[in-house]
Amino acid sequence: MQHVVATVSGGNLVSLRWVSSETTDTTMPSEMMTTTANPMAASAAVAETTGPNPISPEMKELQWGAGSFIVLFILMRLVLFPRLKKGMDARYAGIRSDHEDADAAKSGARADVVAYESALNDVRAQAATRIDAARQTLDTERQSQLAQVNARIAARRAEADDRASAVKAAGRGQISDAVAAIATRAGEIASGRTPDAAVVKQAVVSAMESAGAR
Amino acid sequence: MFAFEFPPINEILRWQDIFPGFNKIALIAVAATVISVSLFLIAARQDYREAPTGTRNLAEISVEFIEENIIMQTMGRDGLGWTPFLLSLFLFIYLCNVPGIIPILQMPATARMAIPIFLAIVVWFVYNVTGIKHQGFFGYFKSVLFPPGVPKALYVLVTPIEFISTIVVRPFSLAVRLFANMLAGHLLLVIFALLSEALFEARDKVLIPLGVLPFGMLIFLTGFEVLVGFLQAFIFTILTAVYIAGAAHPEH
Numbered sequence: 001m002q003h004v005v006a007t008v009s010g011g012n013l014v015s016l017r018w019v020s021s022e023t024t025d026t027t028m029p030s031e032m033m034t035t036t037a038n039p040m041a042a043s044a045a046v047a048e049t050t051g052p053n054p055i056s057p058e059m060k061e062l063q064w065g066a067g068s069f070i071v072l073f074i075l076m077r078l079v080l081f082p083r084l085k086k087g088m089d090a091r092y093a094g095i096r097s098d099h100e101d102a103d104a105a106k107s108g109a110r111a112d113v114v115a116y117e118s119a120l121n122d123v124r125a126q127a128a129t130r131i132d133a134a135r136q137t138l139d140t141e142r143q144s145q146l147a148q149v150n151a152r153i154a155a156r157r158a159e160a161d162d163r164a165s166a167v168k169a170a171g172r173g174q175i176s177d178a179v180a181a182i183a184t185r186a187g188e189i190a191s192g193r194t195p196d197a198a199v200v201k202q203a204v205v206s207a208m209e210s211a212g213a214r
Numbered sequence: 215m216f217a218f219e220f221p222p223i224n225e226i227l228r229w230q231d232i233f234p235g236f237n238k239i240a241l242i243a244v245a246a247t248v249i250s251v252s253l254f255l256i257a258a259r260q261d262y263r264e265a266p267t268g269t270r271n272l273a274e275i276s277v278e279f280i281e282e283n284i285i286m287q288t289m290g291r292d293g294l295g296w297t298p299f300l301l302s303l304f305l306f307i308y309l310c311n312v313p314g315i316i317p318i319l320q321m322p323a324t325a326r327m328a329i330p331i332f333l334a335i336v337v338w339f340v341y342n343v344t345g346i347k348h349q350g351f352f353g354y355f356k357s358v359l360f361p362p363g364v365p366k367a368l369y370v371l372v373t374p375i376e377f378i379s380t381i382v383v384r385p386f387s388l389a390v391r392l393f394a395n396m397l398a399g400h401l402l403l404v405i406f407a408l409l410s411e412a413l414f415e416a417r418d419k420v421l422i423p424l425g426v427l428p429f430g431m432l433i434f435l436t437g438f439e440v441l442v443g444f445l446q447a448f449i450f451t452i453l454t455a456v457y458i459a460g461a462a463h464p465e466h
Binding site for chain 1: 224231235236237239240243244246247250251254255257258262263270273274277297298299301302303305306310323326327328329331332333336
């Protein structure tokens, strides 16, 4: 089958050539080929291959482009943007309100902390006063108790000293009596005569006192 | 040995109709609208009381981006009423730019003149009507053509310049900036893709490894086009905001 291939540049027909379908140049776009072999078809091929001027707008593109943009703008103006913006505004208002609530809660919490710290300081001061008073009371009580205990101890100590002195004196008397008896007996054995008991006693006591003084 | 033939520009930009009167550019434009509408519809269905995630997060980020980085910077709080228009403009342009790097589509709809010129005409209409509405017909044209503070003798020069720049050139500069940047990016991607293919398929085996160079450049430019697509949408939108702000409040 024969084809006519038209080459056009800048709106002008540059060349026309016949090719068979077996030798079709596959690098040529399909729209640049026509499948007829008569001059009328060749002119149709020229019209077909005269592409759009790269500068001038094509009517179908203008119509579809304009229609698409106008539809988009109308929908955006009347439906799409207001719905989205309404949601955005509502959320931003909610966020602002939450921020304000949070600020108010923070201020309230700060006031509560200040009040708590003030109350805590009062309680601490009261506690310190009470502790001081209790400490003083305790101190006085302790001093008093100590004085009583010391007095009791002193009395008992004096009593014990007295008892010890008495026991000591009794012991010393017994010792002096025993020593005097021994000394009298020793004098009797030595001299054959019984010495005066009072004199012996006096001598023994005197000797014991001088020994205790040393 | 090595044959590299760059196709005519019309062949690169020519798209067969998917059905009569509806080609790939139209498909991208419709898809941009469908994606934008779907994004906002899905976002609006999610619970607004919870922290936004996923689709809602994306929609809210885009709204806040327009409000904080475009409107508040150019028009102030009074301009927030323009958010739906500027948001539509930004999303539509961005979603028309992005297909330039999406496999199979691989064509930014804004690399054809139809959409940029239509949007520029809309913007031209909007800022002129805004100026007339705020200042009155004569007040607006007086502020445009006879800027205050200029010596009267200079009006002979300034008035024609202002008329041409504000009334005539602005829509063309808007349209051509967007169109030319996207077309240039598209052509660069085509050039490096074709060069890579030609080198990888060269008959001379020595040339095959060299295909890595244009292929690397192709990857780099693809990433770059992501930025360009966003930047061009941003520039178009912020200039629109500046023009509207200037028309509404010439003293600023």
